[in-house]
Amino acid sequence: MSRFRNNLYTVEAIVFRDHAHRYIRSDDGTLFSNDRKTKILVADLPEWYVYGRYHKRFGYMSTKGITDLRYVPNKFTNHYLKDDSLYVAYGGKIEDAPLPNTGAFYDRLIGYDDIVWGGEIISVLRGAQIYSNYDISSIVEQLKEKKEWLVNEYPDEFGPERWDFDVDACFSEPFDNGHPQKYYAITLDNYFTPSIVSSSKRYYGTLQEIESFIDSLDQDQFSETVNAFRSFKKGKKAVTHHVAYAEKPLLEPVTLISENYQSLKERSWDFINIWDCIYTMKLHTVFMDILLIKDGDEYIRCIKPKIYGFCYHSNAHAEDHWEPVHNAWGHPGIVLFDDRKEPTVLTSLFLPEKKFSDVKAGVDALYSEDISLDPVCEDIFADG
Structure with a gap:
């Protein structure tokens, strides 16, 4: 039944x-x-x-x-x-x-x-x-x-x-049943680790978002990942590639629980990198798509931000100097920069931001303003 x-x-x-x-x-x-x-x-x-x-x-x-x-x-x-x-x-x-x-x-x-x-x-x-x-x-x-x-x-x-x-x-245009798009986890190398250590990290997106990310990669450097995705698109679902010296599934479906959209202004915080160095971050405005997805047994709040006026200060700078964020040392293709109108930092995929063991807590947290942008910084500064 x-x-x-x-x-x-x-x-x-x-x-x-x-x-x-x-x-x-x-x-x-x-x-x-x-x-x-x-x-x-x-x-x-x-x-x-x-x-x-x-x-x-x-x-x-x-x-x-x-x-x-x-x-x-x-x-x-x-x-x-x-x-x-x-x-x-x-x-x-x-x-x-x-x-x-x-x-x-x-x-x-x-x-x-x-x-x-x-x-x-x-x-x-x-x-x-x-x-x-x-x-x-x-x-x-x-x-x-x-x-x-x-x-x-x-x-x-x-x-x-x-x-x-x-x-x-x-009645002639393509029919849209109004369902949310399906989301997938893609497993990639985690650049937010010391260079002597290897680990993996999962990012999330629709098939269209992941395809745009794949297209942005260096086709020679990431040939295995690119070819695995092409095989997936042709119908072979159990495709793998090597991540952190281990064979991992390229894409795995996840369940969308709920979603939200949020905008925040004038935020500042301290980001601590893997070597305990402090970067003081600030931004003018951020617009975020926020998802709660179920990946295996975990409920994960994910963010896909678009950030305006993003800059940072560290001990390496003069006291009153703020350096605009215009480079990233994390995984290629994750953090993007758009300077056509005003300097903008955005991500190609959804970044995991917080995990919940309870779905109700996760749904409630979708509407919280206490959302960390450290995951973006992780893919900006990587192991530096």
Whole structure:
């Protein structure tokens, strides 16, 4: 039996607290079903669950097993899709409801399991076409008719010079189900060790990020790593290369638990290198993508920063001299420099920043401002 017994899993739930309805998220990155916590992560969901906003909650709706769809355009307001409805059935047919004798309000359709509104109508239609092999051509024609109706009824808002929505283009461009990208660990030599010692270090990224990193390497110096990645791209998953004089897997999938984005200003701190020398670091602004991933049995907070105004001071400098960070002695391709507009230091991959044994502590720590940028310094100064 499939563990995915519900057609909708949401990232957030709505609860009544302190005399008001409030949105909450789980403390361990898991999803909700009918506002009840599950053990399912976004990374667990099959591809036919499509991301969107459903019933005032962000989440993922299944588009597999759909047996009938009914699109009902709203022609009482000058909105496109926003007030329209798509009725979804996962078994049987959707039919018109019999008219009640009392004349009271009634549901005009029966046999449906869910309703979708707004832009998610397009997403669910595309998912149904791909994963349920459902013929959506008649509904696409209805969408075109609704567009023409708006143009004719509200020319000031929807005339050709003001609004041009291409219905056909919506169904011809590559489909994005809204799932987060999959992440991998790549094992490389650890440059933050004395030169007489060898060890390995894991970095993290999407396949696209890792490919950009691989392309930046010296193809001769890192030929084994480059060739192993090319083999991986061709479908050979169990590829290895030599790291710290030992054969190691090149790439291993990891599980994304949760993510966050953060910006901080005017930070300074002391970074201590492997020889206990102190570099005083400071920056003007840093923007960071932050992940909590599960790598084996460990939960790891990872950072991918973009740093402006990054400089350092040490005993080798005059007292009031700050040296801009414009070189790196760590693993090639990890720390990058962009001087096109203003000096910027960034990383090609996510750097492991802190480990947690408990997933709840890791999720909670995603929103902390107490995030160390020492991992960046490790790949800047290496063993120096």
